[in-house]
Amino acid sequence: MTAISDLILKDRKIAYVVSDEQLKVVAAGGADELFKSANVWPILGRSLLEISPELIGAEESLTDILAGRLPSFELMWVNRNGPKDEPRYFELTTMPHQNYSGQIDGLIHIWQDVTQLGEINQQFAQHRNEMWLLQRELDSKNEALAASNAELQQLANLKSMFVSFAAHELGSPLTSMIGYIDLLLEGAYGPLSDSQTQSLKVVARSIGRLRAITNNLLVATRIETGHLEAVLQVTNLLDLIEDVVAEYQPQVAAKSQQLVVEIPEKELPPVLCDTTLAAQIVGNLVSNASKYTRREGRITVGVGVRPGEEGFLEVSVADTGIGIPPAEYDQLFKRFSRLSTANQVNAAGTGLGLYITQSLVELHGGRIWFESDEQQGSTFFVTFPIAENDN
Incomplete structure (x- = not known):
């Protein structure tokens, strides 16, 4: 190879060694300093296996290349120490060397420094x-x-x-x-x-x-x-609410509370609900409102169409009770969750009411939410789907 070629090979950290048919080194160039660290310098005339012990065991492959039965042979991630004993990685490729008449008269071994890639590969491994x-x-x-x-x-x-x-x-x-x-x-x-x-x-x-x-x-x-099912039927929600309110009047009267229903000005469409479960939903909200409201407080039940949700009727239960601490909002609908302020009004219960109420509302395809001001009162909202008009 020319001096210019050697400079290019050195720059790219590529070395080459040419061996004859007896695996004796006859030429070397490029970044041949790669071999100096192996204490095998000078290398001309020496055995290929002496300067490249990595090829020991690959003699059969080398023979096949010399005979033209194998186009090349590669060894990846060959590890050698550099001039300062630093670990280095090489890719060794062996190919046939041909004379001017095109006949194979030896082997050419190309060493390429892939240390950076090897380090990355080692880290990856x-x-x-x-x-x-x-x-x-x-x-x-x-x-x-x-x-x-x-x-x-x-x-x-x-x-x-x-x-x-x-x-x-x-x-x-x-x-x-x-x-x-x-x-x-x-x-x-x-x-x-x-x-x-x-x-x-x-x-x-x-x-x-x-x-x-x-x-x-x-x-x-x-x-x-998963054994609770809703048997849906067309229902007048206002009538259902008034029945529930009448049932809970004795409970609120015992605390000298007022329980009223706000009658909407316009006639409301019927909803599709399980009347027993819907009554339990409204009853749970009224019962909770009474429990967490002091004596002589007020509970107001409303019903109407919520703006933006024309396919649902909204029921609201508002009280003038002790409200809900903001820190407990996220726990409100969980099983056995009770307010830390329950003792202020001697509110008894298991902490299942709102968990059950939320589950029953969702069983109807509705949703439940609330607004609250601590020591001012709370309002709970639930929605029921409006029954489709067959006409």
Whole structure:
């Protein structure tokens, strides 16, 4: 090769070695200083395998190249120390060397310094190994997590079965108890004194609260297990609201509260809902409003078409109660979540009411949200889909 070619090869950190058919070095050039660090200088006349021990074991391939049976042979990521004992990486390619008549008379071995690429490849391999180890660790943790989840699911199923069974078994005796108390209060077994009447009313209220708790537990269990279905029918929502309000008047009257329904000016279209579940939605909101409102407070139930949501009727339940602390907004619709301020108004409950209400609203395809000012009151909103007009 010419001096110019050697300069170009040196600049690109490429060296070449030419060996004859006996694998003796007959020429070298380019960045031949690559071999000086291997203590094999000078290299002319020496055995190829002596200056390139990386080729030991590849003699058969070299013979095939000399015989024309193999076009080339490559070794990637050959590692050698540089002049300062720094690690270096090379790509070694061996090809046939031809004389002027085109006959193969030896081999040419091209060394290219790929240290930078080799370092990147080494880092990549290291990261790949680290990722593999992390993946194994993650897979192991996922397996353990899956096993734990399966165990938790089994426990959750057992819990749901127990709660459902317990609530169901409590229902019958509670119904019998309230029936006999009603008979006593009606005088079926003789007249009662004022103190006896008041005591029985206290017992009746306690049984009523216990029935509400068992009913909530049953509904929550059906929601969790996906066994709660809505039987939708065309319903006059205002009539349903007035029935619910009438049912809860005794509860609010016991706290000297006002419970009113704002009658809309225009006639409202019917909605599509499960009347039992819709009554529970409105009832839960009214009951909550009463619980978290002090004596002589006011609860207002409204109904109408919400602007921008013409396909739904909106029910609102506003109170003048203690409001909701902003820090507890995110917890409000979670199971067994109760306000930290509940003791201010002696509000009893299990913390299931709003969780159940949200689930029932979503079962109807509606949504629920609220607005609140602490110590000023809250307003809860729910929507029900308007029944399509077949005409």
